[in-house]
Amino acid sequence: MSNHVAPIARLAGAIKHYGSLTALDGLDLMLHRGELLALLGPNGAGKSTAISLLLGLIRADAGTVELFGLDPQQLVARRRIGVMLQAASLPPTLRVEELLRLTASYYPAPRALLESAELAGIGDLLKRPYAKLSGGQQRRVQFAMALCGRPELLFLDEPTVGMDIEARQKLWTTIRQLVAEGCAVVLTTHYLEEAEALADRVCVMARGKVISEGSVDELRARVSLKRVRCVTRLDVQAVAAWPEVVEARQEGSRLWMSTDAAEVLVRRLLLADAQLSELEVQRAGLAEAFTELTREADSSVSDQREAA
Amino acid sequence: MNTIVSTFDSSHAVADMSSRRVWGAYLEEARSECLRYLRSPGFLLPTLLFPSVFYLMFGIFLGHANGPDAPRYLLASYGTFGVMAPGLFGFGVSLALERDSGLLTLKRALPMPPGAYLLGKMAMAMVVAATVSILLLSMATFLAHASLTLSQMLSLFVTDLLGVLPFCALGLLLGTLIKGQGAPGLVNMIYLPMAFLSGLWFPLSMMPALLQQLAPIWPSYHLNQLALSAVGLGQGPVWPHVLALSGYTVVLVWLAARRLRRYG
Secondary structure, three states: OOOOOOOOEEEEEEEEEEOOEEEEEEEEEEEOOOOEEEEEOOOOOOHHHHHHHHOOOOOOOEEEEEEOOEOOOOHHHHOOEEEEOOOOOOOOOOEHHHHHHHHHOOOOOOOOHHHHHHHHOOOOOOOOEHHHOOHHHHHHHHHHHHHOOOOOEEEEEOOOOOOOHHHHHHHHHHHHHHHHOOOEEEEEOOOHHHHHHHOOEEEEEEOOEEEEEEOHHHHHHHOOOEEEEEEOOOOHHHHHOOOOEEEEEEEOOEEEEEEOOHHHHHHHHHHHOOOOEEEEEEEOOHHHHHHHHHHHHHHHHHHHHHHO | OHHHHHHHHHHOHHHOOOHHHHHHHHHHHHHHHHHHHHOOHHHHHHHHHHHHHHHHHHHHHOHHHHOOOHHHHHHHHHHHHHHHHHHHHHHHHHHHHHHHHOHHHHHHHOOOOOOHHHHHHHHHHHHHHHHHHHHHHHHHHHHOOOOOOHHHHHHHHHHHHHHHHHHHHHHHHHHHHOOOOOHHHHHHHHHHHHHHHOOOOOOHHHOOHHHHHHHHHOHHHHHHHHHHHHOOOOOOOOHHHHHHHHHHHHHHHHHHHHHHHHHO
16 A cells, blocks of 8 residues: 555544543544545534544544544654644643744754745744733744644644734645645635635535535536626516526615526526626535535435434 | 555655754753743742742741741741742643643644753753752851751752752643643632641641641652752652652553543
8 A cells, every 4th residue: 555545644443431421423534645525514512522532532433533544642642743723722821932942843954934934924023921922922932833743634723713814825835835845734614715715625514524525616507506696687586486596685785696597597687687797606615515514414314314 | 555665764864863962952842941930030030039028027027936946947948938839830720821822822832852842841840949959058057056967968968959859740630630721729729728738837746636648649749758858958868769769650650641642
């Protein structure tokens, strides 16, 4: 088996219960070298449980959990990962450079301190105590700590929460650069545009399982709906009643429609209103796809319940 | 399955870490732990000030009224009182807070070498205990003019330095039992009564007979007996107290390790 095929992280049939709650219900997940995987899902879908398993923080009740072919609780496996967790308050009185030096000391061949700081855009903050930084700056320090060990796999849990647009763009650039160098990334995020901008592959989770998996485009294509917007005299209620319209609403001066037959709808619109202007047709974004997929998962569960 | 494991192991010598670097990680951890607490006046000031102000008041200003041995006697008692705090607070309270704040989770996810977290806290507690001990010894020598030989000073210093360990163990256990912001208050409710009941503030002979008989259940009682022996005021042999403190340490660490493994 060659290195290119062997996954660097793997969950197979992973099951985890917390009391009567099933957090993971036979989760299968694989990650390959140099790949950026976005893990999406509503709260309680099991994303953080999946990450905790891969980090060796908890043990699965059943199934396989592997990091570089090893048990994640083995130090040797974790020396090859970098971690940025969602909620971690670091020692407030330590300076940024001290935090970086400490974290780098855990790794066999870390980056130089300045290199890590530059990559995360905190080169000018090294002497500052952690508590004196803004929320976005603290996030960037945590990012620097995640990449300082020259990891082959980075776990980024909601990395850009609290960052302004510029800082977020900078972080995205660095993440792309790391991926280009062969580093794999597991990203969880609530910002779908973040997944859209970065991910090679998206995994949508619900109720402890992967309900959909593929590239961003594949995922969007699974949702057949398109958005149509235009300025028109037509009445919202009337349009909403047309068979090709799934949903219609007024947004300021514009009429907004979602449809699964855009071509038919546009033809009908143009016939009904000759003065119609500013026509736009868009494929549904990841956000719609995500809503659609998780709603499907929800309704299929309730269908099963009704059937039972 | 085996192929995957061997592929990774052979192709990545990177994850093998030189023992020099592993030692470096332990040192960095201890250094960071010391730095962060030395920079935190909320922890350091009470820990240093309480025993030294008490000693100044009762051992020096009011001490001579209590007889010639008072400065030496109180040096031992307040030394014991002083080294309990870095163990209970520096170890116990910080563990309780960090279990709550997510720092411990992050450290467990990172490839920190085993035990570095606890050893770092232990080193910090010992540094603070050494500082308390030196502070009190200097006050005893230069302000109280207590008659201490060099070997008495040294053995008191060593007693204080090692005496912090059973309280680190107790702090460790408390830190696994309690969580979050309420921890300092709760630890105080153990620290202060225990100091009182072990005769650190008033000699045990002034207390009711029942409390005198109960005193040996507190680890601070045994440490205080050792400290008194170190300054030449001991009664009876030293080894039962050393044995008792070692026993406390082993049992408390065992209980704490069991809880940490089960509940994290």
